[in-house]
Amino acid sequence: MPQVAARSGGLGARFRRRWWVLPIVLLLVAAGLVLRALTTPLAVSASVADGDHAVVRGSAVILTFSQDMDVASVKHGFRITPSVPYTVLVKDPHTFEFHAQLQADTGYRIQVAGARKAIGFGSQNYGVAFHTEPAPKVTGASFNDAALADGQQAVALHGTLKVTFSQPMDPARTPFLLDGAPLEPKTITWDKSSLTASALLSLTHSRTHTLLVPKSAANRKRDSALADWKLSFTTMVQVPSAGSTARIGSSGAPIIVQIENSTQTTVRPQTGMQQADMIYEYISEFGIPRLSAIYWHPPSSLIGPVRSCRLITVQLEQMYRGMIYCSGANNYVLGQVWKWPNVVYDYAYMYAYMYRASDRYAPHNVIARPDQITAHTAGANLPALSYDIAAAHPDVPLPGAIPATSVTIKQHSAVWRYDANRHEYLKWQDGVPFTNVGTGQVHAKNLIIERVPSYIDRNPANTGVHGTYNTEYYELAGEGTADIYSDGGMIHATWKHPNRDLPVVYYDASGNPIDLNTGLTWVHVIGSDQ
Structure with a gap:
C-alpha cells in the first residue's frame, strides 16, 4: 500500500511539472483543423445531371457546394450558354438557386468559374450540360373518332371531342375553351396516360365554332405549352x-x-x-x-x-x-x-x-x-x-x-x-x-x-x-x-x-x-x- 501511494503522488507531481504540454497539444489540434479547412478540396453538385435530355423548362438549377462559399464569387462566376435572363437565390452560403428563362427543346451549358470558399484557399470551376424537354403541344383532334381539322365543314352537332397531346398533361392545369367559354372540368375525362382528353359536346347548328387550348396548359411536370392551340370548324346545317x-x-x-x-x-x-x-x-x-x-x-x-x-x-x-x-x-x-x-x-x-x-x-x-x-x-x-x-x-x-x-x-x-x-x-x-x-x-x-x-x-x-x-x-x-x-x-x-x-x-x-x-x-x- 505505501508503494501505490508513492507512485500516485509521483504521477501527479510530474503532471504538475509539465502542465505546459496540454496547451501545445490543443493548439496543434486546432491548427490541424484550420489547415484542413483551408486546404480541403471543394466539391459541388447540381440538381440537373450532366447530359440530361429532359430538363423541365421551369425548374431551377441548384448548385450545392461542400463548403460555405464566397457568395459574390459564385454569382460572378456563373455563366449559361446560350445566354438567357436569370436570377439567383442564395438559400445559404453553400446552396445557390439559379432561375433561368429556359427555352423548350434547347441544349444548355452552365459553368461556374473561380468560385471561392468563404474561408481558405483555392477556387472551383464547375460545368454541367443538359437539354430541356420539348414543350407539350396538341398533336391532333377528332370528333366522333373522325379527324377534326382546322376549317372543317359540316361537323356533326352532337358527339365526343378528343384532343391528344404530345406529353402526359396535368388535367387541373389544362383548360379547354369552346367559343371563348371554358368547358366545365367535370365534363372532361382523361385516359390513364393523361395524353388524351375527351368531352361530350352539343353544338349549335350552322355556325363556326372555335376550340382553344391556351398556352398555359401544363404537363405533369408543370411545363407549359409555347403557344395557344386553336381550331375552327363549322357545324352541320340543321333542317x-x-x-x-x-x-x-x-x-x-x-x-x-x-x-x-x-x-x-x-x-x-x-x-x-x-x-x-x-x-x-x-x-x-x-x-x-x-x-x-x-x-x-x-x-x-x-x-x-x-x-x-x-x-x-x-x-x-x-x-x-x-x-x-x-x-x-x-x-x-x-x-x-x-x-x-x-x-x-x-x-x-x-x-x-x-x-x-x-x-x-x-x-x-x-x-x-x-x-x-x-x-x-x-x-x-x-x-x-x-x-x-x-x-x-x-x-x-x-x-x-x-x-x-x-x-x-x-x-x-x-x-x-x-x-x-x-x-x-x-x-x-x-x-x-x-x-x-x-x-x-x-x-x-x-x-x-x-x-x-x-x-x-x-x-x-x-x-x-x-x-x-x-x-x-x-x-x-x-x-x-x-x-x-x-x-x-x-x-x-x-x-x-x-x-x-x-x-x-x-x-x-x-x-x-x-x-x-x-x-x-x-x-x-x-x-x-x-
Whole structure:
C-alpha cells in the first residue's frame, strides 16, 4: 500500500511539472483543423445531371457546394450558354438557386468559374450540360373518332371531342375553351396516360365554332405549352322537322313529293300534307301554286294529287338529297333532275308506288302509296345526309319577335291565322279553309315567307302542255330576306344559301342561326317578278 501511494503522488507531481504540454497539444489540434479547412478540396453538385435530355423548362438549377462559399464569387462566376435572363437565390452560403428563362427543346451549358470558399484557399470551376424537354403541344383532334381539322365543314352537332397531346398533361392545369367559354372540368375525362382528353359536346347548328387550348396548359411536370392551340370548324346545317325520330332507310334521305294545289275540280282537299316535315309553296305558272312536300320520316297516309316536277324541284333535290316522286315533267326539267341518277320516280314508270284514284278526275288523281314509296326510297341506298335533322324540342320564342297573329300571302291567295290554343297557324286559301283529307284544316308550326330572284325561263324546251307556256325559275342560292312566323310572333330574317349542295339557313338580326320549333314548317317562296 505505501508503494501505490508513492507512485500516485509521483504521477501527479510530474503532471504538475509539465502542465505546459496540454496547451501545445490543443493548439496543434486546432491548427490541424484550420489547415484542413483551408486546404480541403471543394466539391459541388447540381440538381440537373450532366447530359440530361429532359430538363423541365421551369425548374431551377441548384448548385450545392461542400463548403460555405464566397457568395459574390459564385454569382460572378456563373455563366449559361446560350445566354438567357436569370436570377439567383442564395438559400445559404453553400446552396445557390439559379432561375433561368429556359427555352423548350434547347441544349444548355452552365459553368461556374473561380468560385471561392468563404474561408481558405483555392477556387472551383464547375460545368454541367443538359437539354430541356420539348414543350407539350396538341398533336391532333377528332370528333366522333373522325379527324377534326382546322376549317372543317359540316361537323356533326352532337358527339365526343378528343384532343391528344404530345406529353402526359396535368388535367387541373389544362383548360379547354369552346367559343371563348371554358368547358366545365367535370365534363372532361382523361385516359390513364393523361395524353388524351375527351368531352361530350352539343353544338349549335350552322355556325363556326372555335376550340382553344391556351398556352398555359401544363404537363405533369408543370411545363407549359409555347403557344395557344386553336381550331375552327363549322357545324352541320340543321333542317326543321315535325319531331318524329323514325328515318327512311339507313341514310335518312327524305321523300320529296310534288303535290298539286290548283283550284281544279277534285284537286282539293289534298292528302298527306299534314304529315310532312316541310312544304314549299310557289307559283308554277299562270299564278297557280304548287307544293313540294318533304318527309324525313316514313309517311303513313296517302299523298297527292301528285303532279309534275318543276324547275324548283331541281334545286330542292340538290339541297335535300332525297327521292323525288312526281307525275311527269317536260324533258327540259327531267333532264336536269336526272343529273342525280335514280332519285326521280315518274308515275309514267307504272310501278305500284303510285296509282290513279277513281274518286278524282285525271290528271288530278295520281296518288302515292306511303308504304311503297318508303320502301322504294329506303331500298335506293341514297348517300348519307350531310346535314342534321332537328329533334323534337320545347318551343323556343323567336328572338326579338313582334306579335303577328295573321299573315297574308297575296301571291298565293293564302291567309294564315294564329290559333293561340294549339300554338299553330291555320291556313285559308282562295277565301276558304285549306284542308287535308282526314286531318281537317291545315295547320303549321312555322311559316317562312322567303323572297328570291325569279323569272320566266323562256328556254324553248321549258314548256308545259302542248308547248303553250313556259314555267317559272326560282333562284334559291345566294342570300335574301325572309319573314318567319312562329307561336304568334314574327321576325325579319336573312336567308343564306351559299352551297347548293346543302339546305338554306335562316339568320336573325344578330347573325345567329334560327332554331325553328317542332312541327310542320311551311315555306312560301315569293319570286321577284311576282
